[in-house]
Amino acid sequence: MKNPGVAAVLSFFFAGLGQIYNGQIGKGIGFIIAYFISVFLIFVLIGFITTPILWIWGMVDAYKTAEKLNQEQSRSLG
Template sequence: MQQKSAGLAAVLSFFITGLGQIYNGQIFKGIFLILLQLLNGALTVILIGYLFLPIVWLYGVINAYRAAERINRRNQRRFD
């Protein structure tokens, strides 16, 4: 398995929540986050989306970064 750039994963999720997870190989998690953000966008009509939109966005960025680091550590142990 190849190394993942934690920075790139975070940047991808910064611009589109879930894209960093897809880059890391977590396809279903990434698609779920994208759909969740679409729902949150729709919920801004009744104001609750304004609360959850930034929370899910920040979770996506941090999770993508940490997942890439975990993948890299796991790959490094295999080659040691």
């Protein structure tokens, strides 16, 4: 079972860590790469919009994915 709160907190501290915690390694690495690109885009101002969006999206995605994984696991056990 994955703890959705832990997944969200990990993504809060570093984008992509919550996805990696959930076992979605490729998705987590994608979030990390996208976040770093977004941070560099701050120098051309668009990053001020994309960086917080990616950060929040990463936390929400990690939380919802952990919940979904738990529901699937509960169905397979029950």
